[in-house]
Amino acid sequence: MADIETILSKNEKISHETLRANADQIDQARRFPRENLQVLGEADVLGLLIPTQYGGAGAGIAEMSQVLDIQAQNCASTAMVTLMHYCATAVIAAKASDALKRQILPACARGEHISTLAFSETGSGGHFYMPVSEVGQNGGHKTLSATKSFVTSAGEANSYVVSARKAGAAAPTETNLYVIANDAQGFSTKGRFEGLGLTGNASAPMSLEEVAIDDATRLGEEGTGFQTMLDVVLPYFQIGVASVSVGLAKAAQQLILGRMSARKYEHAGGAALASIPRVQYMAAEITLAVNSGQAFLQETVRKVLAAHPAAMLDVLGVKVAAADACLAAVSRAMTLGGGWAFGKRGGLERIFRDAQAAAVMAPSSDVLKDFIGKASLGLPLF
Numbered sequence: 527m528a529d530i531e532t533i534l535s536k537n538e539k540i541s542h543e544t545l546r547a548n549a550d551q552i553d554q555a556r557r558f559p560r561e562n563l564q565v566l567g568e569a570d571v572l573g574l575l576i577p578t579q580y581g582g583a584g585a586g587i588a589e590m591s592q593v594l595d596i597q598a599q600n601c602a603s604t605a606m607v608t609l610m611h612y613c614a615t616a617v618i619a620a621k622a623s624d625a626l627k628r629q630i631l632p633a634c635a636r637g638e639h640i641s642t643l644a645f646s647e648t649g650s651g652g653h654f655y656m657p658v659s660e661v662g663q664n665g666g667h668k669t670l671s672a673t674k675s676f677v678t679s680a681g682e683a684n685s686y687v688v689s690a691r692k693a694g695a696a697a698p699t700e701t702n703l704y705v706i707a708n709d710a711q712g713f714s715t716k717g718r719f720e721g722l723g724l725t726g727n728a729s730a731p732m733s734l735e736e737v738a739i740d741d742a743t744r745l746g747e748e749g750t751g752f753q754t755m756l757d758v759v760l761p762y763f764q765i766g767v768a769s770v771s772v773g774l775a776k777a778a779q780q781l782i783l784g785r786m787s788a789r790k791y792e793h794a795g796g797a798a799l800a801s802i803p804r805v806q807y808m809a810a811e812i813t814l815a816v817n818s819g820q821a822f823l824q825e826t827v828r829k830v831l832a833a834h835p836a837a838m839l840d841v842l843g844v845k846v847a848a849a850d851a852c853l854a855a856v857s858r859a860m861t862l863g864g865g866w867a868f869g870k871r872g873g874l875e876r877i878f879r880d881a882q883a884a885a886v887m888a889p890s891s892d893v894l895k896d897f898i899g900k901a902s903l904g905l906p907l908f
């Protein structure tokens with residue numbers, strides 16, 4: 527395993543070269559970015575968060591954010607697959623038994639095993655931390671039947687971190703997390719979601735029919751899944767989605783600033799679009815949006831690493847703030863790009879579609895504002 531600095535610099539090179547070169551084709555063919563993952567795996571990028579004792583680089587949330595930002599500048603579908611893999615490996619590293627870690631993490635570190643989160647269910651939608659599925663029994667064995675919606679890397683990942691209520695749960699927050707292998711009997715995916723954006727991330731519903739589960743594949747103690755989602759998964763997920771949003775905003779900014787100088791008007795003696803004061807004003811709005819998203823992200827990472835008392839409030843807010851900043855920057859860029867942006871030629875159209883996902887992905891921006899309001903007022907979140 528390479529050291530962290532080497533992995534970060536390899537990720538940057540691969541993102542700007544391989545991911546950028548493949549992005550339009552992956553988007554248009556709605557194809558899982560298998561070749562990108564192969565190269566990222568060989569460069570140890572997929573083992574970034576895995577503890578060194580299991581063959582990984584032992585990096586943390588700050589390095590994850592850097593990796594995803596640069597990937598998203600070039601191919602947000604690949605960044606989203608990487609993010610969900612990181613969330614899954616982080617929670618496995620934090621909560622699995624040593625035997626389960628030894629079974630999964632070294633292969634993840636070698637780039638041979640992709641994992642993901644399968645939390646959301648149609649029964650609870652955006653309130654994904656409250657699954658309606660419940661652990662059952664069949665002939666003395668524990669089983670799980672569930673319909674999971676919108677799973678990134680569905681049918682492509684080697685394993686899935688799945689949530690369910692514990693058997694006989696008295697409250698929807700009494701949940702367990704399990705690792706389920708892609709070849710488990712009773713596991714299947716149900717067609718593609720065919721999303722507006724992030725078309726390469728293989729988002730699809732997943733069906734679990736009486737899949738055998740046991741305590742050895744449970745992450746953490748019985749009934750602690752909800753707390754694990756809050757303590758472990760939420761910071762990685764929120765900061766990760768925010769990093770993807772910031773990366774997308776930067777990509778839009780870069781494209782449109784170049785376009786504003788390149789677009790010349792014959793009727794005005796060859797003056798560039800960039801020479802118009804009102805257009806300069808809009809360029810300022812894009813710059814402010816990108817910088818504010820980036821600043822909120824950096825501040826959240828700083829607070830999380832420092833275990834700051836206000837870290838959780840920023841973790842809740844960062845995904846909303848970055849999504850809003852990204853949507854503001856990308857929308858302005860689309861307007862300034864005119865017909866060039868409206869068509870597929872410029873690359874902005876894909877960024878515009880990809881940028882819509884962050885606000886919808888659970889917890890959605892609206893649900894998060896509900897939490898942030900309660901937290902700001904000192905009220906309990908649940």
Ligand SMILES: Cc1cc2nc3c(=O)[nH]c(=O)nc-3n(C[C@H](O)[C@H](O)[C@H](O)COP(=O)(O)OP(=O)(O)OC[C@H]3O[C@@H](n4cnc5c(N)ncnc54)[C@H](O)[C@@H]3O)c2cc1C
Nearest residue numbers: 643644645646651652676677678883886887888890892893
């Ligand atoms: C690209 C993409 C990738 C995804 N990848 C994964 C994955 O890997 N794993 C996974 O488990 N899930 C994944 N999801 C699913 C995601 O996390 C959500 O569960 C899903 O987007 C919620 O969809 P829904 O239509 O059921 O929302 P609904 O529950 O129907 O909510 C619709 C909208 O209602 C509003 N709303 C709901 N409740 C409230 C409230 N209390 N206050 C204010 N407004 C509210 C929100 O604006 C919300 O967006 C992914 C989703 C997308 C779009």
